[in-house]
Amino acid sequence: MIYSRKVFFYETDAQGIVHHSNYARYFEEARGFFLEQKGMPYEKIREELNIDIVLLELSIHYKKPLRFGDVFSIHLNLSSMDRYFFSFDYTVYLGKIIIAEGKTKHACIDRKTGKIVTVPQVLKQWKN
Amino acid sequence: MIYSRKVFFYETDAQGIVHHSNYARYFEEARGFFLEQKGMPYEKIREELNIDIVLLELSIHYKKPLRFGDVFSIHLNLSSMDRYFFSFDYTVYLGKIIIAEGKTKHACIDRKTGKIVTVPQVLKQWKN
Amino acid sequence: MIYSRKVFFYETDAQGIVHHSNYARYFEEARGFFLEQKGMPYEKIREELNIDIVLLELSIHYKKPLRFGDVFSIHLNLSSMDRYFFSFDYTVYLGKIIIAEGKTKHACIDRKTGKIVTVPQVLKQWKN
Amino acid sequence: MIYSRKVFFYETDAQGIVHHSNYARYFEEARGFFLEQKGMPYEKIREELNIDIVLLELSIHYKKPLRFGDVFSIHLNLSSMDRYFFSFDYTVYLGKIIIAEGKTKHACIDRKTGKIVTVPQVLKQWKN
16 A cells, blocks of 8 residues: 655754654554555544554664655555554655665554453454 | 753754744743642643643744754743633743743643633642 | 645644644645645745745634544635735634634745845735 | 653653654654763764764664653663664663663764765764
């Protein structure tokens, strides 16, 4: 799945490039887009299933900078899924240039107890 | 009361200066410092009094930019307080240079109902 | 002109609503959209005219909160323009509910000298 | 070296915890503190040596959440250094509880050309 948008000015820093912390936010936007496209936006997951999706691991390799005005696209892929955990892979492109590659690992927690619960069936089915 | 700290790199933008949206965050930090100095940190207000302090109005006049590495100080003053509303005034300094001036207006809401409640006595006493 | 998008999760705070500082960023996004629609995106203004648009004044009245998943729209209007200064008015809507109203005042500065310059003709013509 | 500060309210999200993207910013703050303690703050490195320090890789393992009002401390360590690259390790603590562990890899670039340059001697000496 591909998520795309333009860099906002407030996402740049004094090096003239997108501040690295924003890539974690771009990945979150891309996951939100993924859930929406699957017909199950995250706000619905939170309210109907009463779970929060939490981030356990994040890794990013930065290859080239993004600048203000760039329109980037993120190719994201639900790369693994088991009983309790699932992961996404991300490749950030500017045209055909690879800007960054990343990976996130997640679990679902009960919003009341904060305890990890098994991944709901509705999410599990999205793995191929 | 004076709150002071150094500009973080991630607060700058591609103009090489602190992005204007961060001043609203600096003001919030300064209010948090004010509450702490009064012996009633905001996390305690939230939990013990079960209220949230919300922002109703914000205004900022930007005079000069802040840059990475600058150590700014904010002079803040609880400028008005009545039954339901209270306001802070802020002057941001870099040394003796005025960087910005601002004002915020607030109310307290019940964390469960979201309705505005009278300002708790503990806050009211600070406006002498 | 109307700019619209969905609230990102990372824009919320522990009160469960969009943090107030993000409205200044939404306004910047809306201005960027305005410049794009006018055929003169800000990155082009910066490079071709060698000017930066700076923010001199910001004011926001918060009426109702935005929450994660909300799709807000900002009605923005270039409300005044003279030789050196121009202003935008903003009304943030969720459906027909007014969420916030704001105003920003700007000037153009030479990117090398940092001095205020007269507003370029290309921008001036946008005022009606 | 240990860097410590209190969580700001605007760093929390609607899950009631510090948003994960802020850890990348905390790490940057900790590196800034490290450079300051070594007598060579980053703003001085940028101006005097005419280099930018860029981030090439970031990884974070999130163990426990941070909440508003928490005073966290980051133990950071310059873990490797060669001709072109250097890395920091980070452990974020709340009291004795490990909140997160992270790692960043960096290089220095010439601010004019954007090309990677050898790590300046002043930085190399810090790796005992």
